[in-house]
Amino acid sequence: MGEVAVVGLGGMGRAIARNLVRAGHEVVVWNRSPGPAEELVGDGARRAGSVAEALACPVVLSVLSDDNAFAETFLDSGVLDQARPGALHVNMATVSVELARRAAEEHGAHGLGYVAAPVFGRVPVAEAGALNILAAGEPGLVDRAQPFFEVIGQRTWRLGERPEQANTAKVLGNYLIACAIQSLGEAVSVAEAAGADPGEFAELLSSTLFPGPVYSGYGTMIAERRYQPAGFTAALGRKDLHLALDAAAAQQVPLPFGELLRGVFDQTIADGHGADDWAVITEQQPR
Incomplete structure (x- = not known):
């Protein structure tokens, strides 16, 4: 089983992290407010003290609310400078096409992989591990994320090699x-x-x-x-x-x-x- 971080623990993020823990993965979690992270620690996850610590994992799934939250957490904070070389960041949020392009460029400039993987399905669907995952990015990077997608989703739809396509x-x-x-x-x-x-x-x-x-x-x-x-x-x-x-x-x-x-x-x-x-x-x- 692999090590994976989940950043952003709203209803969707909590469901995704919990399913990954139950599947036997080593899951690191981070959230701006501590309550959801502590809840998942009780389920067997490990709490990261910062986003930078979460980015020390080889694969990071982020589930943030919008463009501003994503940019503030990852692109404008300087945290990519501290990321593990060769790490893969999978952005599962619904963000703008423009931000997706910017994120792919900035991750690439830091030697990091970037895949866009927003989903169809509400929180109960996520809890059931039955999301439809809309993935786009370099095929090898999507392959790296696929073992985690198989836990949280019923199907991965590969929509192209440019993240903004998803x-x-x-x-x-x-x-x-x-x-x-x-x-x-x-x-x-x-x-x-x-x-x-x-x-x-x-x-x-x-x-x-x-x-x-x-x-x-x-x-x-x-x-x-x-x-x-x-x-x-x-x-x-x-x-x-x-x-x-x-x-x-x-x-x-x-x-x-x-x-x-x-x-x-x-x-x-x-x-x-x-x-x-x-x-x-x-x-x-x-x-």
Whole structure:
């Protein structure tokens, strides 16, 4: 079994680290606040005293919230100067295409490997070790990470040799989820106004025309108007929508639905729902 560090211990990071411990890997953990790290120490992990100490491991998985958190922790802190020569950093966060390019360049300049590996799947999916992993980077580097991917995911999708290719796929996937949520909200509102039971209507759609976790999960939330606990907040949804719009603009490809959704998300946040599940955007639709 290998030695691996996990940096960033939110719900997703904790689930990933715990599964790696259970699989018998030697897991080093670091988090800005000590509580989650101490919890994992109780499960058998070893707590690093700093990010630099975590980077002494041959493979580091980071699961941070956004561009700012990633850049502050790894790119702007000087910590790469202290990393183990030849170490591999696997960034599992949803970050911008621009930051992915910068990260690959800076890691390469320090003699470090860099792979982008964002995921599809919420925390319960991570806890079950059933994530879909979107990996991009040099094939040999992805091969080095694959034994860890096999523990935390059900499939690794190899999307190219440039890390930003995985981040493009991830933000476009989240863009499509946002489109599905919006269209579901519109359809449910019309059906409900016409006298249909919203829960039954949502079940009809997810059981026939649109099977799968997006329509079934969000359809139920929309029908019940239940947005807590938040599996993925509206604030994070707006962030990822903007990442998708930026990625499209860089390719000079318009996203008309994305521009509509920008206004929907902005109003949702302005209404104070940033901490609710992003299905709450459907409350902009009259019910």
